[in-house]
Amino acid sequence: MSYGSGKLTPPPVTVGAAEGRIREAIWRGFDRYRGLLDVIEFGDVVLVLLYLRGRPAWQVLVDGDSDVERALRSDLPADGGDAVLLRPLLESVRKAGDMRQMASLVELVDQLGSDHQAHLAQVFSAVLERVGGLTTRKGSGEFHTPRAITELSANLLDPREGDEIFDPCCKAGEFPAAIVDRLTQQGKAIDRLAVAISDYSLRSCALAYLQLRLRGITPQVLPSVTGSLPTGAPESRYDVVVANPPFNLSNWNGGGRFNGRWRYGVPPAHNSNFAWLQYVIASLKAGGRAAVVMPYGAGLSENTHERNIRAAMLDDGVVSAVIALPGQMFAGTDIPVTLWILQHLPAIRSGEVLFVDATELGSIQQRRRTLDAAEIDRIVEAYRDWRKHSLDPVAGFAAAVPIEQVRSEGYRINPRAYIPPINEVPDLRTRAREVGELARQLDRLAQKAAGLDEIIEARLREFSL
Known part of the structure; x- marks a missing residue:
């Protein structure tokens, strides 16, 4: 499989009212297939067709050839390895074909029209988010990373042309897609950008692969993190690492012995949170930066191993900032989460940590809370001001806290406890x-x-x- 070839021409990334109309038309079409395809299978087929909608093979399907699998294979690199990766999606495609539903689905997606091709990447993301929300509520166990979180992370990490990006728990590629979108919106070239992905789920890797190919990047798909997480680090190092790992995962080391390279301490076997944080730090090149979604409780855990690891990370200066995010951002859980911004040594602004309390931001859209562009910019501006030594404490929102103060509080990471409150009337x-x-x-x-x-x-x- 190729690694960040960037040979495909990415469509311009734009978002508008057309995206919403297209998305709703697709989901109205789903009503016709209830009882024939479940929501995951329908989503798989539509996403494959959306991917093909912008490829040369699409016209063959429109002309009456219903062999979507052959059309997809013709678009992939000639080595054939990518077809193995896409096996979970092809199973859904075959089922739709067996039920003689493919022609009508092709007709549905073809209604996008050529004037909407510039929106394909965003329509793909929007459909993916809807599928992720529905499948999570049905108990599939796969959590989609909300767009607001991926856009916030991409802005905070400020990726550059030629960066090597890694997402070890890629879901459907939302994080690296947001990074590619940001560079494209800035008018920067992506042909030197290299992206590597991995996940526990082959279906997740397949969706991430198509999403990134649609944006002009062919990612390197690494073996499952089941094997690399217990070792404490992947084989390569990267400029930017992003991750939304499964929270509080037990038996994450497969019941084996702890033989990994744990710089800050051996994580407890019953909880993977600090295994992930250390794994991400170990994945960074010198001067690299990372964004990791963590449950709020990770910063407050009184487990001896976790508290000691947290203390060692803070004392070493690898924790740059912690942002408390609003609740209800994820479809499948209301658990409050934080975004940890990490940095590899040599650290910038070591000796203090930026805390941001964004829990009161956001608005409810389609039963989930999200952040708008202005709210994302407000968080990013606070982070950039802090890096430039020009941030004044903002009551109820942000404060730079010396590590001595965090140490005196038992290394507890609770943004609201360190930020001066707004005077209540x-x-x-x-x-x-x-x-x-x-x-x-x-x-x-x-x-x-x-x-x-x-x-x-x-x-x-x-x-x-």
């Missing part, structure tokens, strides 16, 4: 009670003053004054 009932009490105190003081005045007058009369 008491409600009217509270204010009324306070005013009433002050009035009563004033009456008592006035009565006491009147009594003192009488005493003073009496003493003055005694002195004939």
Whole structure:
């Protein structure tokens, strides 16, 4: 499999009302296939067709050839290895073909029209997000990474032309896709960008592969992290690492002995969180940077192993910033999450950590909370100001905290505990009670003053004054 060839021409990345109309048309079409294809199978087929919609092989399908598998194989590199990777998606394609549903699905996707080809990458992402939300609610166990989180991470990490990118738990490629989108929007070339991906799920790797190929990048697909996570590091090193790993995974080392390279301490066997954090740091080149989604509890864990690892990471300066994100961002869970921004030594701004509390940001869209562009920019601006030594504490939002203070708090990573609060205005009932009490105190003081005045007058009369 090729590695970051960048030989394909990426479509311009734009988002508009057309994207929403196309997405809704596709999901209205799904109603016709209920009972024939489940939501995962329907999603697989539509995503494969969306990928082919922008390729030369599409016209063959429109002309009546319903062999989608052959069309897909004709678009892949000649070595044939990628067809093995796509096996989970091809199974859904074969099922739709066996049920003689392929022609109508091709017709559905063909309705996008040539004027919408510039939107294909974004339509692919939007359909993927909808499928991810539905399959998670059905208990598939695969968590889609929300677009707001991937866009925020891409902005914070500021990828450059020629960077080597790694996502060890790629889901459907949302993180690297956001990085490619950012570079494309900036007018930067992506032909020297190299992307490597891995995951526990072959289906996830297949979707990520198509999503990145649609954007002009052919990623290197590495073996499952089942083998590399217990060792503490992958074989290669990268400029940028992004990850949304499964939280609190037990038996992550396969029940084997701890023979990995753990710079900050051996992680506990019952929880993978600090195995992932160390794995990501070990994946970075000197000066590399990373973004990792973690459950809020990882920063507060009192497990001896986890607390010691967290302390060692903070003391070493590899934790650059921790951002508390709003709840309800994920379709399958309301668990509060944080985004850890990590850096390989030599660290920038070592000796302090930036904490951002974004829990009050965002709005509900399609039953999930998301961040808009202005809110993402606000977080990114705070991070950049901090890196330039120009950030003043923002009440209720952001603060740079010396490592000595974090150490005095037992190395607990709780952004809200370190950020100065906004002065709260008491409600009217509270204010009324306070005013009433002050009035009563004033009456008592006035009565006491009147009594003192009488005493003073009496003493003055005694002195004939």
